[in-house]
Amino acid sequence: MATLNVVAPGSIAMADFKGKVDPDWCPGCGDFGVLAAVQKALVELQIPNHRVATVSGIGCSSNFPGFINTYGMHTLHGRSLPVATGLKLGNHELTVLVTGGDGDGFGIGCGHFVHAMRRNINLNYFVLDNQIYGLTTGQTSPTSRVGMKTKSNPYGNGDTPVNPITLALSAGATFVARGFSGDQKHLTELIKSAIQHKGFSFLDIFSPCVTYNKDNTFQWFRPRVKKLEENAEYDATNWVAAMEKATVWGDEIPIGKFYETTEIPTLEQTEPVLDDMPLIERELYIASDIAKKFVEELM
Amino acid sequence: MSQTFAIGIGGAAGQGVATPGDIFALIFSRRGLHLNAYNAYQSIIRGGHTFLTIRTGVDEVRSMGDGIDLLIPLNQDTMDRHLQLLTAGGACIYNADTIKPGAAAEGVQLCALPVSTMADITRNKVAQNTLALGAALSMMGVGFLSLESVIAGQFGRKGDAVVKENVDLARTGYDFASAHFKPFDKPLPLTGNRYAVLSGNTAMAMGGAAAGVKFYCAYPMSPSTGVLHWMAGHGRKAGIMVRQVEDEIGVINMAIGAAHAGVRSMCATSGGGFALMTEGLGLSAMAEIPVVAINCMRAGPSTGVPTKTEQGDLWQALGAAFGDFPRVIAAPLDIGDCFTLMHEIFNVTDKFQCPGIVLCDLLLSEGRLSVDPKLLDFNPKIDRGELITSNGDLSHGEYLRYKFTKSGVSPRAIPGLPGYTHTVASDEHEENGVLISDEYTNNTKRRAMMEKRMRKMVGIEAMVPPPVLEGPKDADVTLIGWGSTDGTIKEAREQLAAQGITANQLQIRWLVPLHGEAILRILRSAKHTIIVENNFSGQFARYLRSETSFVADGHIRKYDGEPFMPHHIVNAVHDQLAGATTLSVPTHEVMV
Numbered sequence: 064m065a066t067l068n069v070v071a072p073g074s075i076a077m078a079d080f081k082g083k084v085d086p087d088w089c090p091g092c093g094d095f096g097v098l099a100a101v102q103k104a105l106v107e108l109q110i111p112n113h114r115v116a117t118v119s120g121i122g123c124s125s126n127f128p129g130f131i132n133t134y135g136m137h138t139l140h141g142r143s144l145p146v147a148t149g150l151k152l153g154n155h156e157l158t159v160l161v162t163g164g165d166g167d168g169f170g171i172g173c174g175h176f177v178h179a180m181r182r183n184i185n186l187n188y189f190v191l192d193n194q195i196y197g198l199t200t201g202q203t204s205p206t207s208r209v210g211m212k213t214k215s216n217p218y219g220n221g222d223t224p225v226n227p228i229t230l231a232l233s234a235g236a237t238f239v240a241r242g243f244s245g246d247q248k249h250l251t252e253l254i255k256s257a258i259q260h261k262g263f264s265f266l267d268i269f270s271p272c273v274t275y276n277k278d279n280t281f282q283w284f285r286p287r288v289k290k291l292e293e294n295a296e297y298d299a300t301n302w303v304a305a306m307e308k309a310t311v312w313g314d315e316i317p318i319g320k321f322y323e324t325t326e327i328p329t330l331e332q333t334e335p336v337l338d339d340m341p342l343i344e345r346e347l348y349i350a351s352d353i354a355k356k357f358v359e360e361l362m
Numbered sequence: 363m364s365q366t367f368a369i370g371i372g373g374a375a376g377q378g379v380a381t382p383g384d385i386f387a388l389i390f391s392r393r394g395l396h397l398n399a400y401n402a403y404q405s406i407i408r409g410g411h412t413f414l415t416i417r418t419g420v421d422e423v424r425s426m427g428d429g430i431d432l433l434i435p436l437n438q439d440t441m442d443r444h445l446q447l448l449t450a451g452g453a454c455i456y457n458a459d460t461i462k463p464g465a466a467a468e469g470v471q472l473c474a475l476p477v478s479t480m481a482d483i484t485r486n487k488v489a490q491n492t493l494a495l496g497a498a499l500s501m502m503g504v505g506f507l508s509l510e511s512v513i514a515g516q517f518g519r520k521g522d523a524v525v526k527e528n529v530d531l532a533r534t535g536y537d538f539a540s541a542h543f544k545p546f547d548k549p550l551p552l553t554g555n556r557y558a559v560l561s562g563n564t565a566m567a568m569g570g571a572a573a574g575v576k577f578y579c580a581y582p583m584s585p586s587t588g589v590l591h592w593m594a595g596h597g598r599k600a601g602i603m604v605r606q607v608e609d610e611i612g613v614i615n616m617a618i619g620a621a622h623a624g625v626r627s628m629c630a631t632s633g634g635g636f637a638l639m640t641e642g643l644g645l646s647a648m649a650e651i652p653v654v655a656i657n658c659m660r661a662g663p664s665t666g667v668p669t670k671t672e673q674g675d676l677w678q679a680l681g682a683a684f685g686d687f688p689r690v691i692a693a694p695l696d697i698g699d700c701f702t703l704m705h706e707i708f709n710v711t712d713k714f715q716c717p718g719i720v721l722c723d724l725l726l727s728e729g730r731l732s733v734d735p736k737l738l739d740f741n742p743k744i745d746r747g748e749l750i751t752s753n754g755d756l757s758h759g760e761y762l763r764y765k766f767t768k769s770g771v772s773p774r775a776i777p778g779l780p781g782y783t784h785t786v787a788s789d790e791h792e793e794n795g796v797l798i799s800d801e802y803t804n805n806t807k808r809r810a811m812m813e814k815r816m817r818k819m820v821g822i823e824a825m826v827p828p829p830v831l832e833g834p835k836d837a838d839v840t841l842i843g844w845g846s847t848d849g850t851i852k853e854a855r856e857q858l859a860a861q862g863i864t865a866n867q868l869q870i871r872w873l874v875p876l877h878g879e880a881i882l883r884i885l886r887s888a889k890h891t892i893i894v895e896n897n898f899s900g901q902f903a904r905y906l907r908s909e910t911s912f913v914a915d916g917h918i919r920k921y922d923g924e925p926f927m928p929h930h931i932v933n934a935v936h937d938q939l940a941g942a943t944t945l946s947v948p949t950h951e952v953m954v
Binding site for chain 2: 083084087111112113114116117118121126128129132133134135136137138139142145146147148149150151152153154156157174175177178334335336337341342343345346347348349351353354356357358361362
C-alpha cells in the first residue's frame with residue numbers, strides 16, 4: 064500500500080477536502096472556521112485525503128466528517144475516541160483526526176478522553192468547544208460557566224466547569240493546546256503542529272455557538288485571547304508552567320501550545336505487534352509452526 | 363454406557379485445588395483418555411469453598427456426570443459436603459490429622475493419610491495435596507513414572523529443589539497407598555490416543571486467532587476473562603493486537619474501529635459488560651462494520667452470581683440495542699465447538715457486514731474438555747466477503763459505500779485506498795453515506811435503506827445450516843436444548859435408553875437466524891417435547907413460541923447457578939412422561 068502514498072508536491076489542494084455536502088451549521092457558527100483550518104492544515108502538510116480518517120461522535124460539531132472529504136466515521140455520542148483508537152491500531156499509517164464537541168468529549172465521553180491520553184496513541188483530538196449543548200437546543204455543558212442560565216439550568220449552572228487543559232495535562236497528553244475559531248492563521252498552525260506531533264495531541268478550540276450561548280461569543284473571546292507564542296519567556300516543555308498557565312481565565316485567556324513532550328513513546332512505538340507492518344497488512348493465517356505450538360501447550 | 367472415573371477435589375480457595383486438578387488432567391490426557399472438568403467456585407480469592415470435578419474415560423466424556431468415584435477433601439468442610447456423593451466401590455483420601463471422616467455409604471473406602479508423619483508440614487503447607495495425589499494414582503493403577511514427569515513439568519520453573527520435594531512427597535503417598543489401601547476395582551485404562559485439554563475461553567480465543575482475528579480488546583469480567591488471558595499471553599506470537607480497555611463501551615467501539623480499518627476484530631465479556639456494549643452493536647449494524655462479541659453468560663441479573671452459570675441472556679442478545687437490524691447469534695454446543703464456531707460466525711459477519719454474538723456460558727467458558735487436536739484447525743476456510751482492498755481501476759464512478767444491491771450487501775472499501783473516500787455513519791444515510799437524518803430527512807430513502815440492511819437476513823439464513831434431529835426418529839420423548847446443555851442432554855438420553863425410554867434431541871446452535879420452519883417440521887412429528895434450559899423463565903421456550911407458535915409439552919429448568927447433571931434431566935423426563943408435571947426444576951443435591 065506504501066506506493067499509494069506518493070503524490071506530486073503541491074498537488075493537493077483545498078478542493079480535495081471539500082465534502083459531499085455543505086455544512087448545515089447555523090450561519091456564523093464557529094465550526095466553519097475550524098473546518099477551514101483543518102482543511103488548510105492538511106493541504107499545507109500535503110497529506111492526501113485517502114490517507115486521512117476523520118472520526119467523530121455525535122453533536123453539531125460531530126457532523127464534521129460529513130463535511131470534509133477523507134475517510135470518515137460518524138460514530139456514537141461520546142465514543143469517537145475508542146472508535147478512532149481501534150481504527151488507528153488497525154492501520155497506524157493513517158493520519159487520524161478526531162472531532163467533536165465539549166458535551167461529546169468532556170461529558171458522556173470523558174472516561175475515554177482520560178484513557179486515550181494515558182495511552183499516548185497518535186491521535187489528533189480536536190474539541191470544538193462552545194460551552195453549550197447545541198444540537199439538543201441549548202442545555203448546560205461540562206464547560207459552561209458557573210451561573211450560566213440554560214434550558215436545563217434555568218436558575219443558573221452550579222457545577223464547576225471542567226478545565227480541559229489541566230485535565231489533559233494531568234492525564235498525560237503529550238501535546239496540549241488551545242485554539243480559537245476566530246483566529247484562522249493561529250489555529251491552522253496549531254492543527255499542523257498537532258498532526259506532526261507523535262503521540263496524543265489534544266486541541267481545545269473555542270468555537271462559539273451563535274444560537275444558544277450568548278455569554279461566550281466571538282466578541283467576548285476576541286479581546287481576551289492572548290497567544291502563548293507571543294510570550295518569549297513561555298516554555299512549552301515545562302509541564303508545571305503549563306499547569307499554571309492553564310488555570311488563567313478571565314480578562315486574559317491564553318491560547319496556543321501549552322505543552323509538548325516527545326520524551327514519551329507512542330503506543331504504536333511500544334507495541335511490538337505493530338513493528339513491521341499495520342495490522343491490516345498481516346497474513347490472515349497464523350504461521351503453522353506457531354499454531355502447532357499453541358496446540359501442543361494443551362497436551 | 364461407557365465406563366468413566368470421576369475425581370472430586372475440594373477445599374477453600376487458596377488451598378491449592380487447581381494444581382492437583384491440572385496434574386490429574388495431564389495424566390489422563392497423556393494416557394489417551396478423554397476428560398471433562400468443571401470447577402464449582404465462589405467469587406473469593408482466599409477461603410470459601412471450591413469443588414473441582416474431573417471425569418475421565420476412554421470415550422468422549424460429555425458432562426461432569428452424576429457422582430464421583432474418588433473424593434479428595436482438603437478440609438473438613440469438603441468432607442462434610444461431599445462424602446455423600448460416594449457410593450460402593452468409591453474411596454476418600456484425606457488428611458487424618460486435620461479432617462474427621464463422616465458416615466460414608468457402605469462399600470466406601472476411607473483412606474486416612476497420617477500427613478504429619480509423612481511430611482514436614484511446618485515447611486510445606488500443601489504437602490497433603492501432593493501426598494493425596496500420589497496415593498490416588500497408586501489406587502488407580504497408574505505407574506509412578508508418569509506422575510513424576512508431570513510433576514517435573516508442573517513445578518519445573520520453580521527449580522529442581524521444588525520438583526524433587528514434590529516428587530518425593532508424591533512417592534511417599536504412592537507407596538503408603540500401595541501398602542495400606544485397596545486399589546480400585548478397575549485400573550485406569552491406557553490408549554494410544556493423544557488429546558488436547560482446554561477451556562471454552564481458550565477455545566474461543568484460539569478459534570478467533572485461527573479465524574484471522576488481528577484485534578482483540580476486553581475489560582476483565584468473570585467468566586469471560588480467560589479469553590483475554592489467552593489472547594494477552596499469545597497475541598504477540600500470533601500477530602494479534604491485544605488491549606485491556608477502560609470499559610466495555612470502549613471495548614466494543616475500539617473493536618468496531620479496528621474492524622473498519624479492515625481487520626477481523628473480536629471482544630468478550632459477560633452479561634453486565636454486554637449490556638454496556640449494546641449501543642455499539644447497533645453502530646456495527648448501522649455503519650455495516652462486522653464485529654464479533656462473545657457473551658459468557660453468568661447467573662444474573664445485575665452483578666448476580668459472578669462465578670455461577672446460567673443461560674439467562676438470550677433475550678438480552680435478541681434485543682441488544684434499539685431499532686431493527688440484522689444480527690447473528692450462535693451458542694456453542696461444547697468446548698470443541700467454542701473453537702469451531704468462531705471462524706463460522708466471522709465468515710457470516712464479514713460476508714453480511716453485521717454484528718455477531720456468541721452466547722457462551724460459564725459451564726463451557728471455564729470448564730475443561732479433551733478434544734482431538736485435529737479439531738483445533740488453524741487453517742479454516744476464511745471468507746472475508748466483498749472487500750475492496752486495492753484501488754484497481756480508478757475509473758469507477760462515485761463510490762457508494764451503502765449501494766443498494768439485491769443481497770443487501772454493499773462492497774466495503776478499506777480506508778487508505780485512493781478513490782474510495784467516504785463516511786460511514788451511525789445516523790441514517792443514503793447510498794453514498796451522506797446523512798439523511800438531519801437536514802435531508804427523506805422517508806423514501808429511509809425505507810429503502812432499512813430494507814437494504816434487513817435483506818441481508820435472507821442471505822444469512824441461507825448460509826447458516828438448520829438444526830438437525832439426533833437420535834431415533836420415533837422416540838418417546840424429544841429433548842430440545844440450546845448451546846452448552848448438549849453434552850448433558852446426550853448423556854441423559856443414554857441413561858434413559860438404558861431404562862427403556864427412547865429419547866431424541868434437537869440442539870439449537872444458531873439462534874438467529876433460527877430456521878423456524880425447519881424446526882417446526884421436526885417438532886410436529888415428535889411424540890412428547892420437553893425444552894431443557896438453564897434459566898427461570900424458559901427464555902428459549904418463549905423465543906421458540908414467538909418465532910414458530912410452537913408450544914412444548916414440558917420444560918426442565920434450572921437457575922440455581924449450577925449446571926444440569928444428567929440424572930436431573932432423566933428424573934424429570936420420568937416425572938413428565940408419567941404426567942406428574944410439565945415443569946421440572948431439579949434440585950442440585952450438593953451444596954457447592
